[in-house]
Amino acid sequence: MDDMLDRSYDFTRMAWDSMYEAVDHRYFQDMDAELIYRSLEKQLKPVPFCDYLKRYIYRKTGLEGSFRTVPLKDYQEIILDSFRDRHTPASFEPTTAKLSALSKNWLTQQTVSRQVVLLLGFGLGMSTEDVNDFLYKALHEAGLNMLDPLETICFYCYEHGYGYYKFEQLRQQWQELKPEEAASSRAGEEIRPPRDDAELMACLRTMKGEKGTSRAAEASYAAFMKLYEEARKLIAEQYNREAGEENKLRVNELREQMDRNDRLYEEEKQERIRKAEGERKQWIAEEITESDLEHILCSAIPTDRHGNLVPAKKSTLNRQFEGKRFSRKHLNMIIHREKEVERFDLITMNFLIHSEKTDRTPNAKKRYIDYIESTNGILESCGMGPLYVANPYECFVLMCILSVSPLETYADVMEMSYGEGT
8 A cells, every 4th residue: 555545543642642742852941932833843743634545446456557647537537437327416416516526626636625525435436334434534534423414314325325316316305305394313323324215304394493404503603602791701800901001001101201290280290190091992792793703813824915915825734724714704604604513613723722821821731621521512512523533623722721821822834824925
């Protein structure tokens, strides 16, 4: 097997080793950002999704020679033929994009969405084990989520060897289901894999939310908004502390100026001081916007002349962090339900909150444990897997939370990744 692809099987162990090598370094407190950046840039380079996909097709179809020397068009033709033979569309949702163009993207991209892997499961006739391997080893994410209706239906179809047509039938039935009123009382119960269509529908009915979406999606949105409101409150408090310090400096400067002015009466001096002290703006949580969060988490990312963040591809860590950017546009789309909440959103928002509370938990190890327990609890409540150190971004966040100033370290690493003259 190719050396690079061999690494995908041991990537979790390598990630833990790399993390401990950085955070246990004797100079970590003084060089935290440098050590974390070096760990990410030099050691945590996961196997690109495109290589994993090519290798899978290469092995399944029995191609000869090195999988790297097989022309791209040959892989494309295999995907197109397989999708056509299995009557699998180019996307789960209606799209004008052609499968030929999409397949080329899949064969050249560093990473893809979970839905692409699920679709490939049908188009390439994968087993449940194959799909889970792709999720774990190619995306470095948790396996099939049995609290998510779409993934549960996919799991059922993979297990029984059903094709995309059967999937569509089952998804249509799910969409027509009414929520089960008592579903919430069984939220903590272990879900048994359904043996037939009737058991599947009974299982899916418990996942149906009141708004027609899945309970997992509604739980994720509720969890995100709760974190968002807490973050806004903490940021408002931070702004008030900073404004207070600035105001104190201005008042002290005013005192010194007036003390040198013998012509001012004491009453007039006190009046000017009282007025200066009252000029400090008091921030409230409702005034904090998505732009404030972007400014805090993306402060080190360069912007163009319009104030927009420069393309992520200019970062040397884009391969590790692709799709992981907390921009104001991204946040706005989530808040207005134009985009579903992902684990990255919950992990990052909770990181921001714990970072803003470093004065309450100055002990880095305790903060690290608190963050893991808190984040895993949130992820579990949303049907997502726990923090996964083999995911470079999640490993990065865990290393940052162990530093003296997590947010500053986060920003410093980002700054290093964009370098000078970006």
